[in-house]
Amino acid sequence: MANIQVNKTAHPFDKTRFEALLNRRFFYAPAFEIYGGVAGLYDYGPPGSSLQSNIIAEWRKHFIVEEHMLEVDTTIMTPAPVFETSGHVARFADWMVKDLKTGEVLRADHLVKNVLEARLDGDKEARGLATAPPKEDDKKKKKKDKAKPTAVKLSDEVVTEYETILAKLDNYSGPELGELCRKHNIRNPDTDNEVSEPQQFNLMFASSIGPTGQHPGFLRPETAQGHFLNFSRLLEFNNDRIPFASAQIGRSFRNEISPRAGLLRVREFTMAEIEHYVDPEDKRHERFSEVRDVELDLLDRDTQASGSTKVTRMKIGDAVDKGIVANETLGYFLARIHLFLVKIGINPTRLRFRQHMANEMAHYATDCWDAEIQNSYGWTECVGCADRAAYDLSVHSAKTGHPLVVRQALKEPIITEKLVAEFDKKTFGKTFRKDAALIQNIVEGMDEAMLTKLQGELAQGSTTITSSDGREFKLTPDLLTIERKTFKQSIREFTPNVIEPSFGLGRILYALLEHSFWSREQDVERGVLSLPAVVAPTKVLIVPLSAKPEFDPLVREVSAKLRKAGIFSRVDDSNATIGKRYARNDELGTPFGLTIDFAYLTISSTFALAATQKRTMTLRERDTTGQLIGDIDEVIAIVTELVNGTIDWAEACRRLPAYDGVQAVE
Numbered sequence: 258m259a260n261i262q263v264n265k266t267a268h269p270f271d272k273t274r275f276e277a278l279l280n281r282r283f284f285y286a287p288a289f290e291i292y293g294g295v296a297g298l299y300d301y302g303p304p305g306s307s308l309q310s311n312i313i314a315e316w317r318k319h320f321i322v323e324e325h326m327l328e329v330d331t332t333i334m335t336p337a338p339v340f341e342t343s344g345h346v347a348r349f350a351d352w353m354v355k356d357l358k359t360g361e362v363l364r365a366d367h368l369v370k371n372v373l374e375a376r377l378d379g380d381k382e383a384r385g386l387a388t389a390p391p392k393e394d395d396k397k398k399k400k401k402d403k404a405k406p407t408a409v410k411l412s413d414e415v416v417t418e419y420e421t422i423l424a425k426l427d428n429y430s431g432p433e434l435g436e437l438c439r440k441h442n443i444r445n446p447d448t449d450n451e452v453s454e455p456q457q458f459n460l461m462f463a464s465s466i467g468p469t470g471q472h473p474g475f476l477r478p479e480t481a482q483g484h485f486l487n488f489s490r491l492l493e494f495n496n497d498r499i500p501f502a503s504a505q506i507g508r509s510f511r512n513e514i515s516p517r518a519g520l521l522r523v524r525e526f527t528m529a530e531i532e533h534y535v536d537p538e539d540k541r542h543e544r545f546s547e548v549r550d551v552e553l554d555l556l557d558r559d560t561q562a563s564g565s566t567k568v569t570r571m572k573i574g575d576a577v578d579k580g581i582v583a584n585e586t587l588g589y590f591l592a593r594i595h596l597f598l599v600k601i602g603i604n605p606t607r608l609r610f611r612q613h614m615a616n617e618m619a620h621y622a623t624d625c626w627d628a629e630i631q632n633s634y635g636w637t638e639c640v641g642c643a644d645r646a647a648y649d650l651s652v653h654s655a656k657t658g659h660p661l662v663v664r665q666a667l668k669e670p671i672i673t674e675k676l677v678a679e680f681d682k683k684t685f686g687k688t689f690r691k692d693a694a695l696i697q698n699i700v701e702g703m704d705e706a707m708l709t710k711l712q713g714e715l716a717q718g719s720t721t722i723t724s725s726d727g728r729e730f731k732l733t734p735d736l737l738t739i740e741r742k743t744f745k746q747s748i749r750e751f752t753p754n755v756i757e758p759s760f761g762l763g764r765i766l767y768a769l770l771e772h773s774f775w776s777r778e779q780d781v782e783r784g785v786l787s788l789p790a791v792v793a794p795t796k797v798l799i800v801p802l803s804a805k806p807e808f809d810p811l812v813r814e815v816s817a818k819l820r821k822a823g824i825f826s827r828v829d830d831s832n833a834t835i836g837k838r839y840a841r842n843d844e845l846g847t848p849f850g851l852t853i854d855f856a857y858l859t860i861s862s863t864f865a866l867a868a869t870q871k872r873t874m875t876l877r878e879r880d881t882t883g884q885l886i887g888d889i890d891e892v893i894a895i896v897t898e899l900v901n902g903t904i905d906w907a908e909a910c911r912r913l914p915a916y917d918g919v920q921a922v923e
């Protein structure tokens with residue numbers, strides 16, 4: 258009876274109701290709203306903040322604690338030379354177009370996507386097929402829908418062409434996007450005006466450090482550089498051993514061109530990033546065997562190149578063995594990302610891993626996969642996972658002269674022999690004076706074959722070398738000799754490669770909210786957020802049947818016991834009916850409710866005495882609304898186990914009798 262089956266798909270996803278719920282319960286809201294708001298900036302309210310904190314806490318456990326990662330907290334404000342070296346000043350940019358009449362700015366690839374998808378939707382409508390879910394949620398939605406071509410049938414070739422463009426959208430350069438706009442008559446859907454040629458726009462917020470204005474800086478657009486700049490300290494902290502990973506959770510800033518997709522594209526957001534440092538010659542992962550059999554939906558680059566978006570379900574072990582995923586470490590993280598997202602409540606059937614096309618990847622990356630989550634905006638990248646090779650450490654090291662390398666003692670020293678030039682410094686300097694260094698450099702730059710030749714010629718008495726500006730210099734055996742020497746190398750020095758999983762927490766949080774939302778079969782107005790207990794903002798709701806003071810001691814006792822058990826609970830002692838109170842908490846995603854059982858009320862006029870004598874309370878489960886009854890301490894023990902995930906509701910139903918009393922009627 259208490260373990261009732263529920264039908265969560267009785268009503269189709271209703272975005273308007275969903276957004277109304279998030280707004281009503283203050284999960285998040287536009288920042289500076291009473292000043293009119295700023296696109297792409299949001300504030301989280303109490304349930305949104307708790308949900309984010311709980312996702313972060315689980316992330317810490319799943320990655321940092323589980324893998325002994327080294328956590329850092331580096332600054333957001335970053336001096337310009339850092340981003341000049343990393344390439345962000347030159348390349349961290351998107352292509353934008355301007356409406357030729359209104360001057361409205363649009364991101365070029367998003368414009369192409371929105372217009373072509375709208376045309377494909379129109380085609381589906383004309384053919385009498387179902388259309389895709391709506392794509393934009395903002396205030397401009399109505400306006401956009403007006404501009405959206407409706408029910409226009411396209412030829413089969415055009416449909417294929419559009420689908421191919423969409424499958425490869427991240428792959429186009431700015432001029433190519435301009436060409437697509439011209440070829441397919443892509444205009445601003447809000448106004449139907451033509452748009453300009455795409456221009457690059459750097460997404461970093463520029464600032465300056467100090468009062469003189471002479472030290473330009475940027476708000477970081479990712480947390481990664483802070484890890485890399487501290488690499489040598491981290492390596493030392495890790496006893497000079499690799500592999501190891503650093504991790505950081507913090508804010509990043511991107512001046513997005515036209516943010517219109519709620520939390521999915523914002524200008525300030527929280528990232529959680531891991532930089533895992535590996536030996537470039539050995540990218541195996543010692544715990545790969547633990548995840549080998551985890552199955553993922555993969556969309557590889559060859560499939561996308563053929564214009565398809567069909568995923569292949571595959572064990573990560575097989576994907577690495579077949580070379581679809583470049584190496585074990587990358588594969589290990591893809592599997593761990595999958596496990597994390599599913600654990601916090603992402604629907605695994607709406608999660609896929611998409612490989613970057615060759616041109617889409619940063620030039621230095623060797624392989625890159627995005628964890629994409631399906632939601633009402635389409636498939637959205639929520640986690641990027643890239644093998645960044647040795648790029649970042651190498652460029653910062655070259656720029657600063659600070660070695661960002663690993664030095665490993667070799668088990669077996671490497672013995673090599675090679676020809677080297679020995680100079681008689683005094684005679685050499687006297688003979689060539691200011692050209693001495695130049696000539697020495699030329700000789701020292703010679704390879705083995707050239708040195709062998711030089712050695713032979715010196716043995717004949719003399720030789721001549723030519724500098725790059727065409728001058729000739731005569732060399733004789735009194736100036737230098739070429740000899741074979743033996744070298745013993747006991748240290749191997751190398752720049753590690755970096756595998757980087759990079760999480761955008763706002764995107765994950767939003768997708769999770771969408772995946773968790775449904776309405777009760779009997780009443781579409783009664784929305785529920787089925788958030789797993791591990792991330793739910795409040796775990797247990799305590800519902801006293803009445804706000805009368807006689808109930809206080811028991812409520813306080815239950816609260817204190819839950820606190821002691823580490824369970825975050827809230828008391829709802831408002832005057833609303835118990836059904837309303839439960840409904841409000843269903844909307845907040847609170848998985849369990851406790852009602853102190855006052856069944857005795859009918860035969861006793863002293864509530865507290867009766868309840869104390871009986872010492873029972875009911876336990877309600879959010880999704881099924883099933884209720885169980887038991888002794889207070891017994892119920893607290895069970896709800897603690899439920900929240901900690903050591904038992905499920907079915908098990909709770911085996912341990913406690915179902916309750917069918919008055920409180921169950923909602």
Ligand SMILES: Nc1ncnc2c1ncn2[C@@H]1O[C@H](COP(=O)(O)OP(=O)(O)OP(=O)(O)O)[C@@H](O)[C@H]1O
Pocket residue numbers: 511513520521522523524526528638639640641759760761762763764765
């Ligand atoms: N503007 C943004 N708003 C919210 N989250 C973002 C934003 N930009 C990036 N992220 C998050 O940070 C993660 C890592 O950033 P990355 O640089 O790989 O994104 P990106 O490829 O630039 O994203 P996109 O192509 O969607 O702009 C993304 O997977 C995403 O979750």
